[in-house]
Amino acid sequence: MTALLTTPTGAATPAEEPTVPPERRRVPYLLLLPGLLWLAVFFVVPLVTLVSTSLQTGSLEEGYALTFSWSTYSDVWSTYSSQLLRSFLYAGSATVLALVIGYPLAYAIAFKAHRWRNLMLVLVVAPFFTSFLLRTLAWKIVLADDGWVVGALQTVGLMSDTGRLLATPAAVVLGLTYNFLPFMVLPLYASLEKMDPLLLEAAGDLHATPVTAFRTVTWPLSLPGVVAGTLLTFIPAAGDYVNVQFLGTPNSQMIGNVIESRFLTVLDYPAAAALSITVMAVVLILVVAYVRRVGARELL
């Protein structure tokens, strides 16, 4: 804000500096205040509470006290390592599936739908008009052992007569993919739609086959959408517990189910908090590594 054009000696002539009255200097900070306040109330305070909860010991009967006991972390890691791993595995599979399904869909909406474009976008968003729980419950009915999907698969011989879809890892990944697909499609669509189709003609004119043109022009230009879409899918999917609850089995739980039962059923707050922080930290590390790798090089 203040002028840098002062004399090199420390004894700058104050008269040459444009004097900003002190009350004017405060204005930018005052303007920041609402945002800072919001962050403090909705981010810093909950986070501090969560961290301090994770460092408490005690029992429900005697009450919990802050003892800075880090052993809770090592305890929950060893006890729930399989659930942690499964969460990231399921979330990762669902993200890849959502990308594989969502990219062609977003591409079609952006370039091929023409006058159907708005209708298709509405259809992508339409499931949000009903509750997340209801939609997941609906899948439970669709995939049920006596449901038409299993029946059809058994009829055509793609599934043994005792085979089932419900209560399998596949059903959970399918549920996750379904539930977070719009979060993949919308950012992809937004980045593809911005692309000038003339660039593809130019690539063709410059001796690129359609496949090469996709690889060298469309894909790099859609990377911001890919990054946004995968993050918006992976992060909530990693913490989800509803899909396992409805479509999975108790012995294929994700970390979200553990946290939920620790907090709400067992009332073991320190363990639940430690697990929450662990998930947060792992997701943060994965996201930073991912954005660094994809983002720094190609993102505009």
Added chain:
Amino acid sequence: MPERSGADGPALGPRDLRLVGLRKAFGSAVAVDDLTLTVPAGSFFALLGPSGCGKTTTLRMVAGLETPTAGQVLLGEEDISRRRPYERPVNTVFQSYALFPHLSVEENVAFGLRRRGRKNVKGVVAEMLELVELGGFGRRRPGQLSGGQQQRVAVARALINEPEVLLLDEPLGALDLKLRRQMQLELKRIQTRVGSTFVHVTHDQEEAMTMADTIAVMNAGRVEQLGTPRELYERPVTRYVANFLGQSNILDGSVVEVRGNETLVDVHGVGLLVPGRLGAPGSTASFGVRPEKALAVAGDPTHRDPALRNAIPGTVTDVSFTGLSTQYVVRTPWDQELGVFTQNAGGETLVRRGDPVVVAWRPEHTFPLAAGTGAMPDDEPAAPPVMAPVSS
């Protein structure tokens, strides 16, 4: 027919670009109609016409971005009309440049070479950037360049592939006048140096005349006339061409008699001489004269110059001084307005508004026009109803 095409054009070269009976219809709208022309290899060829005349569609068919409804695009004897764009030895400089925003200038220029598997492109790319005077800009992104610089990247990106034919789709349209002039000369210089065939689409007649060896004037999907800039200007054969390239005074009359190599035409009672044999006595005849070829003088013009044998009496209705020239509007007894441009070279007798004058010119400066061309004789040709969906 006014249309001159491959048949009586210059001698066929082995790698000339030939369009044969090319036609493109979008639904019921015909954008290009039975176009036949030859672009000699190594020439700078301009397709000139108003927007919607089919020139951009023609260009896109040569590039392979549009499939012809009928007809062929040939390079020499080789029919390339069914080849995919990336298989043609043709590159395009797009109107909006279409540079890849995510690639550096270097990578934009190297794009075509890399697609064809060329290794060690760095030296060639640097050389090409030098040619377009952008050495040192290789690391930048297109978004960090000015319009003129982007345009030169687009030229470099196309030229580096050493195309047999370089297509330029109004590449100077987005530039301001001064930069456009500069780039016109630049492109001409590059073309002379690399020797590729350049096909340049433009609606700017001055640009076409400055740059091209040969111009094809297009109107409503057809070629009206093809020739050198001088031929087109001095000897336009249709009203459309006469008005699209510069201004013209166009007169209609009926043939009185043919005298040797001249024809005497009666225009509202004034006898005027037109070079050539225009037809049997009594038939209608149209012809024109450029305003700068005519003089507005008081009294008998042959006293000034015995060669000024064509003369129409009239009254000056407007005089405007434009610096380089003075432009007069002279109203004839039959209420037609004729333009006369006089160079301000000094020594002209001053003619004022309201003065009775004679508009006079040499018969050899008169150009006969093809009869019965239905083209609009307006100064500014409006866009014809036939419009390609991709506007030029």
